[in-house]
Amino acid sequence: MLSTYIELLQTLQNLYFDHFPLMYKLPFEIRRTKGNGIRLSKVKRRNDRVVSLFPAFIFASAVFLFIVATRLRTPLVARPMGDAKMWGWFVLGIACFSGLVFYTLWMLVYQSDAIFMCNEIFRWEEELRKDSSQTKHIPVKATLLEKTVLLGFKLLVWMYYFVTPIDAAVTTFLTVDPLLPFFEFVLNMIPQLRKLLLFFAFNSEALFYFAMFLVRVGCVTVFLYEGFRLAAFCIGLTILIGKVVVSYLSSVSRLTDTFQENIIQHGLWSHLKIYKVLPIIFQSLEAPMKSTASLAIVAGTVAVSGCTFVVIKLHAVNDVYMTGFCLGVSVSAVILTKIILDTLANLDETSVKVLLQFRRLEILQKMGEPERKIYLKELYYLKPIAIPVGLGTARFSRITNNVKTTILMFMLENSINLLLAF
Template sequence: MLTTYVKLLLTLQNIYFDHFPLLYKLPFEFCRTKGNGIHVSKVKRSFDLAVSVFPAFLFAAAVFFFNVAMYLCFPLLRNPMGDVKMWSWGLLAIVCFCGLVFYTLWMLVYKSEAVFMFNEIFRHEEEPRKDPSLCPDMVSTTIEKVFLLGCNILIWNIYLFTPIAALVSTYLRMDPLLPFFNFVLTMIPQLKNLFIFFSFNSETLFYLGMFTFRVGWVTIFIYEGFRVAAFLIGLTILVGKVVISLLSSLSRLTDKFQSAITHRGFKAHLKLYKLIMIIFQSLEGPIKPTAILAIVAGTVAVSGCSFVVVRLHGVNEVYFTGFCAVVAISSVILTKIILDTLGNLSMASVRLLLHFGKIEILLEMGEGHWKKLYLKELRYLKPISIPVGLGTARFSRMTQKVKTEILMYMFEASVNLLIAF
């Protein structure tokens, strides 16, 4: 399954990095190694600082315009809480704020540390795969092939139909730019007259130009938003899968060198596990707010879209209700995949630590000096897990139990929202 995720990330790399319509790249990019692996590298670009800050500017501007649009339109509506635009703008404002934090943390503040640590994980996972006894060849199953095909089709469709989606959403006045522009032009009529003058004194040409401008910015935002989201989500899942693969290789390494462990003090497996611990501990600063806001974004997407589908379907067009249903279902599936990956990572590390201290190894060591040193080092090794915590679902580490609590938290938020309104 690991190869499947690598292929998906390389598809994203090909479409949204190498052939991106805006002709610039994110601060990171994926690169294929000589083997069957992948690594992350920093991108050298002209005007690097300005280009790096541009996606953050887009997210910040989106949060601003969504909030301004809600502020301007709220007094004009007879039933604001039943208006689909208000709900959509509110949900997107929260999601864009989370995206702004994610991008700032991982691609601006902790960029160098993240690239180095991720590549260390990828490099150490790739080395055992060169030994067939430690990492046997895995043939892709039919489910994996279907999953890969479906994701590739989805990625290509989003890439190709984004301009059409931007055009339709702008035509339906779902973008937050229109209320802001109308407010500014009403407050400063001289500005409108100036724009009309430059439009050859044609109001039709002026409104056409404003519509084209809105379509352009909505298109840019959708492209950039999906690219950043796909990169961060894909990297999260890939890192989790790679660490699980590495832990499995360490388990087989322990069995292969059991004699050297018991008689000659072989401890390479402990050192490698300790390195993984250090990597996760060093990134705990950005990981914790990322995990918390990811739960917030997922909960908002699921509960908000569920509310629109259940409560507001009577005042919505069928296509918009269907779109919200697809977003809600996709958010649940994606959240489940991420939580399964991180939960399995925790369980794999627990099983590996038990494997390090299995009875066969300890009995063969006897009561000598090697056993005391081995147990001393083993005592300092802790299970690997992601620190999280939010609201009523207060927990400290990502485990299988915590995964269930998070899903229940999202379900409760959706039900409470439906009951409240």
């Protein structure tokens, strides 16, 4: 099953890394090893520091433009809360801010740590899978929903790559982009700039506005490409790592069954040491994990509730394209949130089962009293694997099955409350 996710990420990399229209890559990528494994590796680029800041600049500029465009449009509409375009800018602004934080945390600040720790997980999982290949192996199967979404997402990656320039042109033509109000504001504030640009346009208003249209299309195209590839890569990598960790734990469980007699008779407690690797890795990346999880929950809630409000409450005054766009965002956000939460909650569920397996009575009863005490003492300090949710030094919760349900209910409740409030 892991090969399906890897193939999807490689398709994404082939299009949006190796054949990206702007000819630059994100700071790291996935590569195949000789043993058919995978590793994260840092991308070697010219002017690496400058190029690394370019995606962050795009997202920061997008947040600024959405805020300015919303501020400029507010006095022009009778009911700002009923304006679908402003709702769209608000949702996209939150998404861009989240993308800026995610990119800064994982691809700039914690880049080296993330690459090293992920590679350790990949390496250990690969070795454990090989060691347990001679045991009775029950492969981890993808659910029907996951298979359907993976196939749809693979088609979406190919389709989006080719139609992005067309989408950018249509979006710009429909004046949905925030660049037009910003450009008009700047030109009205600086008349000399308008005269200078008109001079270069041979004093032709038509040529001037056509050139402005082309600039807007170019900017929107760059934003759509960058936003899609970062979101797709981060979501795909998150799901892949979750599946790899589950495979890691499953291999530990099978090896524990296989070498149970050695554990009892000779005190070979390698299974405990192997399990300890995961808590150490997750603890070392706890700070960015907490912030990322918290912001992702907020951004997902805003996207679902905001777009649902536009579809249900404002469909009568909306253009068809705006209603369709918001409906697509809302449905996609719910499906992806469900898949990601299922994957992350499965870490806790699987690790709890593995720890319970370590405490099985048949293992403990056959041990001598001294060995049992040492074994239980070692086992006492092992905790389940779960993604923390928090901010800074504070930890609010951990993503478990119960918390997963709470998060989904939180999104539903906020959507209903927003519909009832207006």
